[in-house]
Amino acid sequence: xxxILLAALLTAFIAAISAGAVKIDLxxxxxxxxxxxxxxxxxxxxxxxxxxxxLALSGVLFQYVMKNPLADSFTTGVSASSAMGAVIAIMxxxxxxxxxxxxxxxxxxxxxxxxxxxxxxxxxxxxxxxAGIVLSTFASATISFMKFLSDDxxxxxxFWLMGGFQAATASKDMILFAVICLSFLMIRDDYLKLDILCxxxxxxxxxxxxxxxxxxxxxxxAALLTAFxxxxxxIIGFVGLIIPHILRLGNFVKASYLLPASLIGGAAFMIxxxxxxxxxxxxxxxxxxxxxxxxxxxxxFLYLLIKRRKELFYFN
Amino acid sequence: MIPKRKLKKxxxxxxxxxxxxxxxxxxxxxxxxxxxxxxxxxVLYPAVSPILIELGALDMIVGTTRSDHAVKGVVKVGSHLRxxxxxxxxxxxxxxxxxxxxxxxxxxxxxxxxxxxxxxxxTLDDILVKIKKIGAMxxxxxxAENLVARLxxxxxxxxxxxxxxxVIYEVMAEPLRVAGKKSILTSIISAAGGNNLVSxxxxxxxxxxxxxxxxxPDFYVYQVGPMNKNPVPPEERPFYKxxxxxxxxxxxxxxxxxxxxxxxxxxKLNIIxxxxxxx
Amino acid sequence: xxxxxxxxxxxxxxxxxxxxxxxxxxxxxxxxxxxFQEISQQECARRIGFLPQEAALNMPFDAFYVVLxxxxxxxxxxxxxxxxxxxxxxxxxxxxxxxxxxxxxxxxSGGEKQRVLLARVMNMDTDIFLLDEPFSGIDILHQxxxxxxxxxxxxxxxxxxxxxxxxxxxxxxxRFLFFREGLLLYDxxxxxxxxxxxxxxxxxxxxxxxxxxxxxxxxxxx
Numbered sequence: 001x002x003x004i005l006l007a008a009l010l011t012a013f014i015a016a017i018s019a020g021a022v023k024i025d026l027x028x029x030x031x032x033x034x035x036x037x038x039x040x041x042x043x044x045x046x047x048x049x050x051x052x053x054x055l056a057l058s059g060v061l062f063q064y065v066m067k068n069p070l071a072d073s074f075t076t077g078v079s080a081s082s083a084m085g086a087v088i089a090i091m092x093x094x095x096x097x098x099x100x101x102x103x104x105x106x107x108x109x110x111x112x113x114x115x116x117x118x119x120x121x122x123x124x125x126x127x128x129x130x131a132g133i134v135l136s137t138f139a140s141a142t143i144s145f146m147k148f149l150s151d152d153x154x155x156x157x158x159f160w161l162m163g164g165f166q167a168a169t170a171s172k173d174m175i176l177f178a179v180i181c182l183s184f185l186m187i188r189d190d191y192l193k194l195d196i197l198c199x200x201x202x203x204x205x206x207x208x209x210x211x212x213x214x215x216x217x218x219x220x221x222a223a224l225l226t227a228f229x230x231x232x233x234x235i236i237g238f239v240g241l242i243i244p245h246i247l248r249l250g251n252f253v254k255a256s257y258l259l260p261a262s263l264i265g266g267a268a269f270m271i272x273x274x275x276x277x278x279x280x281x282x283x284x285x286x287x288x289x290x291x292x293x294x295x296x297x298x299x300x301f302l303y304l305l306i307k308r309r310k311e312l313f314y315f316n
Numbered sequence: 317m318i319p320k321r322k323l324k325k326x327x328x329x330x331x332x333x334x335x336x337x338x339x340x341x342x343x344x345x346x347x348x349x350x351x352x353x354x355x356x357x358x359v360l361y362p363a364v365s366p367i368l369i370e371l372g373a374l375d376m377i378v379g380t381t382r383s384d385h386a387v388k389g390v391v392k393v394g395s396h397l398r399x400x401x402x403x404x405x406x407x408x409x410x411x412x413x414x415x416x417x418x419x420x421x422x423x424x425x426x427x428x429x430x431x432x433x434x435x436x437x438x439t440l441d442d443i444l445v446k447i448k449k450i451g452a453m454x455x456x457x458x459x460a461e462n463l464v465a466r467l468x469x470x471x472x473x474x475x476x477x478x479x480x481x482x483v484i485y486e487v488m489a490e491p492l493r494v495a496g497k498k499s500i501l502t503s504i505i506s507a508a509g510g511n512n513l514v515s516x517x518x519x520x521x522x523x524x525x526x527x528x529x530x531x532x533p534d535f536y537v538y539q540v541g542p543m544n545k546n547p548v549p550p551e552e553r554p555f556y557k558x559x560x561x562x563x564x565x566x567x568x569x570x571x572x573x574x575x576x577x578x579x580x581x582x583x584k585l586n587i588i589x590x591x592x593x594x595x
Numbered sequence: 596x597x598x599x600x601x602x603x604x605x606x607x608x609x610x611x612x613x614x615x616x617x618x619x620x621x622x623x624x625x626x627x628x629x630x631f632q633e634i635s636q637q638e639c640a641r642r643i644g645f646l647p648q649e650a651a652l653n654m655p656f657d658a659f660y661v662v663l664x665x666x667x668x669x670x671x672x673x674x675x676x677x678x679x680x681x682x683x684x685x686x687x688x689x690x691x692x693x694x695x696x697x698x699x700x701x702x703x704s705g706g707e708k709q710r711v712l713l714a715r716v717m718n719m720d721t722d723i724f725l726l727d728e729p730f731s732g733i734d735i736l737h738q739x740x741x742x743x744x745x746x747x748x749x750x751x752x753x754x755x756x757x758x759x760x761x762x763x764x765x766x767x768x769x770r771f772l773f774f775r776e777g778l779l780l781y782d783x784x785x786x787x788x789x790x791x792x793x794x795x796x797x798x799x800x801x802x803x804x805x806x807x808x809x810x811x812x813x814x815x816x817x
Contacts, residue, residue, distance in 0.1 A: 022526045032530065039554065095545065159491050166490065
């Protein structure tokens with residue numbers, strides 16, 4: 001199974017670097033073509049892969065924190081509050097600082113949600129989910145309000161929010177890569193604990209897992225991943241939800257399989273959807289990648305839901 | 317034209333013969349008598365206000381959008397995408413000048429009594445045509461002719477270039493949106509002696525940065541304004557590192573609005589092109 | 596082997612939760628001559644195996660893996676060793692659930708789940724076992740098998756079990772804790788049991804009958 005995933009990633013990567021708005025013969029590039037390939041296409045494909053990996057991983061982590069297969073960066077409010085940060089940056093005309101604002105927004109959201117959800121030092125998943133949804137709604141309302149205030153910039157906000165990898169650069173790639181590595185290192189030794197976290201809290205903690213500390217750590221890592229992804233690529237829905245789901249249906253259920261697989265699966269999925277987004281229209285036009293992830297992802301997910309209801313039934 | 321259309325519509329609402337007749341007579345009277353020309357105008361498209369001012373119709377403007385800075389001291393009826401219907405009706409205008417049909421759709425038109433004039437020119441010539449139409453509607457044909465002549469004269473200041481420069485016009489940096497074929501900007505660029513390389517049949521198009529590198533325009537014009545607040549200068553964007561184009565920063569408010577300013581913009585752009593040709 | 600008895604809401608589960616460190620408490624409590632507060636969570640898990648009344652799992656793990664996670668505290672935290680796998684197989688065979696090892700835990704019947712969870716707790720290999728209603732949902736054949744396992748273990752381990760079936764408890768257990776309204780009322784050996792006290796505890800008239808040298812408990816109409 002792992003091999004299939006890796007093969008999918010490799011195929012997506014090769015397809016993505018060899019196709020695009022401009023036809024490039026990889027083995028015989030002119031100077032312009034080489035510039036296009038190195039300055040535009042390669043950083044973009046890499047960024048798409050990294051954002052996909054980060055979103056899928058953050059989705060998985062949120063699902064562990066919340067004990068809920070529906071949790072992802074949206075339901076926890078982190079995504080929306082990051083977006084709110086980014087929109088504030090757009091409003092103020094501080095375009096170069098969008099990632100910074102997104103990060104600040106995301107972390108503020110994280111603090112707020114975990115603060116609301118902790119009771120006597122313990123985080124309660126259900127309260128957290130509710131707080132997350134409320135925060136999400138609030139942040140969306142704020143974004144709408146800001147859209148309303150800035151009549152002329154409204155389309156720039158809308159388009160930015162739809163997500164995309166146009167502004168990919170090698171330095172963004174490197175920063176995001178570092179963030180993913182960091183969060184992955186944070187949780188790499190916790191695979192067994194993550195599995196035990198899938199039991200009820202009492203069982204988990206009596207087995208020797210410090211449930212609260214683990215939750216806080218996971219939540220932090222996931223929020224970090226989300227905030228950077230949103231800052232670099234806008235809001236891209238569904239990846240954090242469907243990739244882990246598909247993988248679990250494909251029998252990646254233990255954390256030691258699920259986590260690496262979601263990195264690879266998320267990357268492959270995102271590279272492929274971005275490829276579609278930038279090649280489906282003519283004359284170098286582009287679709288926002290969020291449109292593709294939500295439509296393709298949604299349809300495929302629906303298919304799985306119908307086809308494999310039985311397995312899902314035993315989820316809970 | 318407009319009163320006639322209204323007549324037809326009223327006829328459709330059959331059964332109320334008397335009222336229709338009465339209205340019809342009133343409208344005919346309006347059509348024939350100069351005293352009954354439009355008197356109260358709401359402008360929902362800011363580029364129109366300077367034209368009205370040139371036509372000496374400033375006093376007729378009773379309402380504008382809140383981003384219209386050419387007219388002071390009148391009621392602001394909201395944004396151009398979402399004007400407040402109550403405010404509109406309270407002003408009881410007899411003419412509303414709106415942008416596109418999308419900005420002021422049919423459902424909205426149903427809810428106000430005034431006539432609607434759509435001002436949505438795609439080229440400089442189109443602007444001249446619309447000016448004449450507005451002049452006719454406001455019974456100010458002479459002034460309109462005058463204005464048109466002046467604008468044409470302004471265009472004649474444009475001098476020919478040794479070679480037609482190629483241009484890409486950035487409307488928004490992130491995501492990258494450029495002016496397409498239907499944009500007034502394409503007309504401005506060609507009036508200035510240039511050629512917009514983007515031939516997509518839309519006003520704006522989101523395109524790949526790959527495509528920009530491939531097209532390699534002589535001039536990469538980027539606007540700064542409400543649509544593109546404080547973008548990273550293109551020469552500092554890593555993916556444009558190898559782009560040899562000349563980067564030109566211009567003010568969105570001077571260029572992207574299809575009004576009188578568009579003619580000055582064309583002249584300005586021509587001077588920029590000329591300056592570069594001399595280098 | 597200690598049986599913990601009492602009506603619903605009398606504080607049995609709370610008592611076990613406190614003893615296993617799942618609930619804060621005031622006062623003093625010692626495990627192996629050390630104050631409980633001084634014992635870390637890890638050490639606690641190494642010494643006390645706890646089976647809560649209601650366990651839930653929201654990931655489609657197979658039964659074998661569920662039992663294997665009981666070995667967590669003995670693993671290096673990253674991977675389960677060969678040894679852990681051997682222990683797990685043994686625990687599953689002991690509780691007669693080895694044939695279920697590849698089935699999804701959540702697809703098992705209530706009684707099967709309970710036996711798998713019992714195997715999981717036993718797999719923790721602790722000195723003390725606190726089991727909250729371990730017999731619920733288990734058929735009578737397996738109830739006897741399970742209680743036999745407890746009996747075999749009782750020489751080396753402390754096993755404390757919340758149970759409702761009085762006759763079953765009296766037959767198999769030697770020490771009894773009775774709870775009523777949040778208070779521990781009695782701590783008795785089997786010989787000290789008498790119908791008067793039991794009636795008082797449970798709020799219903801209880802009588803004993805002896806048959807084939809076995810004590811049975813019956814209840815009268817209210």
